[in-house]
Amino acid sequence: MGEVTERVRGNDGRMGLPTLTISASGGWLDQRERFSGNIAGKEQKNYTLLKKGQLSYNHGNSKIAKYGAVFELTNFEEALVPKVYHSFKTNNLASSSFIEYLFASKIPDRELRKLVSSGARMDGLLNISYNNFTGIRITLPFIEEQIKISIFLRKLDCAITLHQTKLEHIHSLKKAFLQKMFI
Numbered sequence: 607m608g609e610v611t612e613r614v615r616g617n618d619g620r621m622g623l624p625t626l627t628i629s630a631s632g633g634w635l636d637q638r639e640r641f642s643g644n645i646a647g648k649e650q651k652n653y654t655l656l657k658k659g660q661l662s663y664n665h666g667n668s669k670i671a672k673y674g675a676v677f678e679l680t681n682f683e684e685a686l687v688p689k690v691y692h693s694f695k696t697n698n699l700a701s702s703s704f705i706e707y708l709f710a711s712k713i714p715d716r717e718l719r720k721l722v723s724s725g726a727r728m729d730g731l732l733n734i735s736y737n738n739f740t741g742i743r744i745t746l747p748f749i750e751e752q753i754k755i756s757i758f759l760r761k762l763d764c765a766i767t768l769h770q771t772k773l774e775h776i777h778s779l780k781k782a783f784l785q786k787m788f789i
Contacts, residue, residue, distance in 0.1 A: 607743075610696055610699045611695065611696055611740055613693070613694050614657075614660050614694055614695055616654065617654060617655035618655060621650055623655070624636050624682055625638075625644050625653065625685070625686045626686070627640055630670040631670050633677045634677055634679060634681060634685070646688075649689075653688060654686065654688070655684060656684070656685055656693055658679050658682065659680075659702050660678070660679055660693060660702065661678045661679070661695070661696070661706060662676070662679075662691040662694075663676045663693075663694070663709075664676075664691050665691075665732045665734045667732055673718035673722065674732055674734070675710075676709035676710075677706055678705070692734075692736045700746055700749065701752040701756055703753075703759075704753070704756045707755070707759050717742035717743055717744070718734065718739075718742060721734050721738050721739075722734065
């Protein structure tokens, strides 16, 4: 990882930017929507300024992401993210989208598992430092292939979302017909 990424730290003092958090199941979420308000408080000044295309690794474990989750910032041009996340950007050898899909595949979990010898701490954070995280070994195809794979997978994601929305609509329609039929 260290050969294809560079750490992102600090911010420029702008506190009016969206303040985000990572959900293993939903990706980036605005703290106001997730927690009914901004939970950063005074700590927001220590948050990391993340720009579109950059990534963060939330090294908290969950049922969905036992060894943490990596997400690329795509829905905002800039946002503030917790300092506890390992934030980074890719160089010209890696595609941010491909790195996100790679971590979603759980393939890097084999490497991350080696770093978590004593399990999770009581607060749910895995004891994985930034240097250890970027020290994991990953295999990447050439950048052109990464980009093509990412585009293909993004199209599949869009098709799946479209079909899920259509399925939800059909379920609602069925429910409505059943209600009309038995009234």
